[in-house]
Amino acid sequence: MRLSHRGVIAGLIAFSVGMAVVSMEGCKNPDSGKTGGATAGGEAAVRPKTTATGNAVTGNEIPVGEFASLTGSTATFGQGTHNGIQLAIDEANAAGGVNGKKIVLKTEDDASKPEQAQTVVTKLCTEDKVVAVLGEVASTRSMRGGSVCQKYGVPMITPSSTNPKVTETGDCVFRVCFTDDFQAAVAAHFAFDQGFRNVAIFKDIKNDYSMGYAKNFTDEFTKLGGKVTGEQTYQQDDTDFKAQLNSLKAQNPQAVLVPGYYSEVGTIARQAKDVGLNVPLIGGDGWDSPQLIPGAGTALEGCFFTDHYFSVDLRNPDTKKFIDAFKARYGANPDALSALGYDAARLLVDALKRAKTLDGPGIREAIASTKDFPGVTGKTTIDANGNARKSALVFQIKGNSFKVFKTYTPEQIGK
Numbered sequence: 579m580r581l582s583h584r585g586v587i588a589g590l591i592a593f594s595v596g597m598a599v600v601s602m603e604g605c606k607n608p609d610s611g612k613t614g615g616a617t618a619g620g621e622a623a624v625r626p627k628t629t630a631t632g633n634a635v636t637g638n639e640i641p642v643g644e645f646a647s648l649t650g651s652t653a654t655f656g657q658g659t660h661n662g663i664q665l666a667i668d669e670a671n672a673a674g675g676v677n678g679k680k681i682v683l684k685t686e687d688d689a690s691k692p693e694q695a696q697t698v699v700t701k702l703c704t705e706d707k708v709v710a711v712l713g714e715v716a717s718t719r720s721m722r723g724g725s726v727c728q729k730y731g732v733p734m735i736t737p738s739s740t741n742p743k744v745t746e747t748g749d750c751v752f753r754v755c756f757t758d759d760f761q762a763a764v765a766a767h768f769a770f771d772q773g774f775r776n777v778a779i780f781k782d783i784k785n786d787y788s789m790g791y792a793k794n795f796t797d798e799f800t801k802l803g804g805k806v807t808g809e810q811t812y813q814q815d816d817t818d819f820k821a822q823l824n825s826l827k828a829q830n831p832q833a834v835l836v837p838g839y840y841s842e843v844g845t846i847a848r849q850a851k852d853v854g855l856n857v858p859l860i861g862g863d864g865w866d867s868p869q870l871i872p873g874a875g876t877a878l879e880g881c882f883f884t885d886h887y888f889s890v891d892l893r894n895p896d897t898k899k900f901i902d903a904f905k906a907r908y909g910a911n912p913d914a915l916s917a918l919g920y921d922a923a924r925l926l927v928d929a930l931k932r933a934k935t936l937d938g939p940g941i942r943e944a945i946a947s948t949k950d951f952p953g954v955t956g957k958t959t960i961d962a963n964g965n966a967r968k969s970a971l972v973f974q975i976k977g978n979s980f981k982v983f984k985t986y987t988p989e990q991i992g993k
Contacts, residue, residue: 625963626748630731632938633707640681640930642667643702643732645713645723650690651814651841654867655715655915659737660685661908662919663712669903670927676936681927684708688719695719696726703730710734710930710941712922715915717741717758717787724751731938733945735926737918738886740863741790745964750938752945752964754922754953758787758862761884762794762837764970764986765860768882769833770802771984777804777860778831780822780846782838783811791837791862807831814842819849827855839864844873851877858882866914871978878975882983885971886914886955900954914955921953 633641644663647656667683675681684706686698695714702708703726711727711734714720720739727734728748736744736751740758745751769777777799782788796806808829810822823846826834836846836859843865850859861883871878900920904912912920928951929944930936948960958966967988974983 625746626728628728628731628748628750628938630729630938632731632733632750632941633703633709634935634937635679635709638679640676640679640936641706641708642681642683642926643699643706643708643711643713644683644685645688645695645698645702645711645719646685647690647715647719648685648687650688652690652716652839654840654869655738656687656690658913658915659713659715659919661904662737662912662916662921663923665900665904665907666920666923666927670924676927676930679936681930688714688723690716690719692716692718692722696722699723699726703727703732708732709936709938710926712737712919712926714739717744717790718785720744720751721747721786724748727751731942733938733942735922735945737922738863738915739787741786742965743786743790749946749964750942752960754925754955754958754966755886755918756968756970757965758791759794760967760988760991761862761970762791763798763991764972765791765835765837765862765884766795766798766802766804767986767991768884768972768984769799769835769860770804772833774832775804776807776829776831777833777835778807778826778829779809779835779837780819780826781809781811781836782814782842784813785838787862787864788837788839792835795835795837812838812842812846814839816842817845819846820853823850823853823855827853831857833858833860835860837862837864840867840870840873844870844875844878847874847877847881863914866980868913871975879977881975882972883975883980885973885980886918886968896952897954917955921951921955921958924953925951925958 646660647653667681671680688695688698711732715738717739720736721744724734724747728750734751736753738755740755742757742759779792781792808826810826812819859881863885865883866885933940933944946960951958969987971982972984973980
């Protein structure tokens with residue numbers, strides 16, 4: 579069976595149920611070189627504190643905002659996440675809402691554009707008066723939206739933005755996924771464990787996710803004893819990569835790191851074959867889309883990418899319930915983005931129920947105090963930096979599917 583976005587294995591994929599999140603992950607700014615958390619065990623960064631009080635619930639409805647790339651270059655990311663969020667909100671309302679109050683989801687499309695993300699989140703905070711925001715997938719857009727939430731004191735949870743800088747925005751911004759410093763370190767350890775000692779990098783110069791991943795990989799890979807033989811850059815929506823790929827080929831790498839989005843990776847893989855660059859490509863969770871393999875044909879056969887942890891273990895009744903409900907509603911298996919969206923929304927609902935007051939400070943405090951939340955993506959504890967620490971998988975592309983190749987825990991990478 580063909581696998582969908584973020585690796586639906588055998589059509590019944592679920593995140594690992596044994597993933598306990600007990601240690602705390604720090605922040606890392608890929609532009610400043612400060613390290614912390616999963617890769618270096620550094621001290622927690624000091625996040626700016628908001629002086630705004632956010633919005634408050636005034637009636638029998640709880641307005642919650644969502645901003646997502648429902649259209650544009652990463653539409654599959656936004657659509658999958660939205661489906662998970664909507665399912666979680668509907669389930670919460672069917673179970674009585676929050677103390678009898680109905681949650682109303684107000685969704686805005688940012689069209690995969692950072693500037694549009696800032697605009698729609700401003701609308702959600704100032705016009706729609708939402709008390710919390712869910713989103714985005716892309717780190718660049720989450721940073722734009724997060725800065726708005728921080729300004730107005732509205733708590734925000736991103737399901738899957740992995741750039742460490744996202745939560746450095748301030749104390750209103752949280753996430754339920756691992757960070758890029760961790761998954762890039764996983765990729766570095768994996769490459770070194772595979773015997774690769776010379777790796778080239780091809781990164782999207784306009785993408786914070788891609789640039790941060792590349793830097794974090796380089797830091798960890800060289801620390802292990804590997805060498806980055808060369809670097810080239812491209813930009814989203816480029817279609818001709820042969821000049822850069824030929825330059826990388828001349829460096830004789832054993833593998834090439836391509837920490838970009840699925841929208842360009844398929845073409846890059848095909849053109850790499852065209853120029854004779856016949857080495858494995860390695861990527862991150864930005865590869866994971868139902869459009870990845872169709873866009874590449876057979877050019878990505880045997881290549882690898884890191885992604886959020888899950889397995890075929892369906893012994894967790896909550897995981898199986900989620901998969902069954904998602905399939906019944908949407909007619910397809912949930913992917914990792916859908917599951918992360920589902921968990922982000924459910925964690926928010928849990929925080930709303932625990933909040934002493936349904937306003938900015940009360941909700942923010944409840945989210946920050948989350949410990950061992952039992953999500954379908956594993957247990958989640960929010961640390962002092964607003965982050966969740968989780969294990970990661972390395973997938974290998976085989977035919978029309980993604981196969982689990984190896985697992986790395988934060989403890990392994992820390993060692």
